[in-house]
Amino acid sequence: LAKTTQPISMDSYEGQEVNITCSHNNIATNDYITWYQQFPSQGPRFIIQGYKTKVTNEVASLFIPADRKSSTLSLPRVSLSDTAVYYCLVGDTGFQKLVFGTGTRLLVSP
Amino acid sequence: GAGVSQSPSNKVTEKGKDVELRCDPISGHTALYWYRQRLGQGLEFLIYFQGNSAPDKSGLPSDRFSAERTGESVSTLTIQRTQQEDSAVYLCASSLAGEVSSNEQYFGPGTRLTVT
Numbered sequence: 470l471a472k473t474t475q476p477i478s479m480d481s482y483e484g485q486e487v488n489i490t491c492s493h494n495n496i497a498t499n500d501y502i503t504w505y506q507q508f509p510s511q512g513p514r515f516i517i518q519g520y521k522t523k524v525t526n527e528v529a530s531l532f533i534p535a536d537r538k539s540s541t542l543s544l545p546r547v548s549l550s551d552t553a554v555y556y557c558l559v560g561d562t563g564f565q566k567l568v569f570g571t572g573t574r575l576l577v578s579p
Numbered sequence: 580g581a582g583v584s585q586s587p588s589n590k591v592t593e594k595g596k597d598v599e600l601r602c603d604p605i606s607g608h609t610a611l612y613w614y615r616q617r618l619g620q621g622l623e624f625l626i627y628f629q630g631n632s633a634p635d636k637s638g639l640p641s642d643r644f645s646a647e648r649t650g651e652s653v654s655t656l657t658i659q660r661t662q663q664e665d666s667a668v669y670l671c672a673s674s675l676a677g678e679v680s681s682n683e684q685y686f687g688p689g690t691r692l693t694v695t
Contacts, residue, residue, distance in 0.1 A: 501681045512583075512670050512686025513622065556622060560680030566638050567612070567680060569622040 473557055473570035480576050487544045487577075491557030491570045494538050500560035502533060502540045507554045507572075516542065516555075544575075552577045581605065583687035585671050591693045592661055600656045600690045604673030611654050612684060613646060614670040622670070628654060629676070661694045668692070 473493045481487045493502065501520050505513035517524060519531040519540070530543040544551060557570040584603045592598050604611050613625040625638050628648045639646070643661075648654040658665055668689040674682035 503680070503683070505684075512672070512689055513684075514686070515683045518681075518683060558680070561624075566635055567624045567627065569614075569624065572621045 473559055473568055475555075475557060475570040475573045477571070478574040478576070480578065481547055482578050483548055484546050487547050487551075487575060489542045489544075489555050489573045489575070490539055491542070492539045493557065493559045493568075493570075496537050496559050497561075502531070502537075503558040504529070504531065504540075504542045505556045505558060505569075507556065513556060547575075547577045549577050549579065551575060583671055583673050583685050585669075585687040585690050587690060588688065589691045589693075591695060594663060594694055595660055597657065597659045598661055598692065600658075600669050600671075600692070602654045602656070602671030602673075602687060604652065604654070604671070605685055606652075607675070608673035608685070609651055609676040610674045610682060611648055612672040612674075613654070613656050614672070615640070615667045616670060616689070617667045625656070625669075658692075661692075663694045666692055666694045 473491055475491045501518055503518040504516040506516050507513040517526055517529045517531045519533050521533050524531045532541040554572045554574050556572050561568050586601045609630055611628040615623045626633050626646050630651050631648045643659045646656045668691050670686055670689045672684035672686045674684045
């Protein structure tokens with residue numbers, strides 16, 4: 470069964486860059502890597518998705534090394550409103566299932 | 580446009596009763612997902628529908644759980660003989676067609692189930 474692990478929590482200050490890494494050793498060849506943000510009492514919200522190398526959108530960047538066994542979500546210049554839990558999501562090798570990472574609770578302070 | 584909606588938003592039931600949770604996906608989204616999130620915990624994948632078909636039901640926690648989808652639209656998650664361990668928020672998401680991991684999912688607000 471696929472397993473994805475993330476740091477439990479991270480602390481940062483406004484204006485800093487935050488990098489959150491997810492380990493997904495069993496990712497399948499055709500699986501994508503997706504990151505979601507979740508605020509309390511809300512459903513997760515899509516941040517970014519990638520397959521390999523680097524992807525950038527208006528809110529984040531996603532770095533995926535050649536072996537694809539990990540990925541790093543990069544949030545540039547975080548603000549207080551970025552305080553949330555961040556999850557990576559990958560497919561489960563050989564199955565029609567998905568596995569969320571353990572989640573990283575990011576706290577941004579003034 | 581309208582997002583994913585779920586009903587009821589809250590459900591309190593007695594242990595042993597059956598419950599039905601409903602999900603209305605975004606119109607045109609052929610993929611639909613159910614997840615469970617226990618209090619303070621991460622997201623647990625339950626089942627995925629492509630159209631009206633669920634390729635793999637092994638993510639359902641026990642045989643008390645079942646799910647169906649009709650008309651490539653509404654989906655129902657049924658829990659029979661509820662147990663206190665079933666207490667959680669049940670989240671539904673939908674996405675455009677594609678591989679199970681390749682699409683942006685849009686989540687509903689969830690149904691908070693409390694089993695007393």
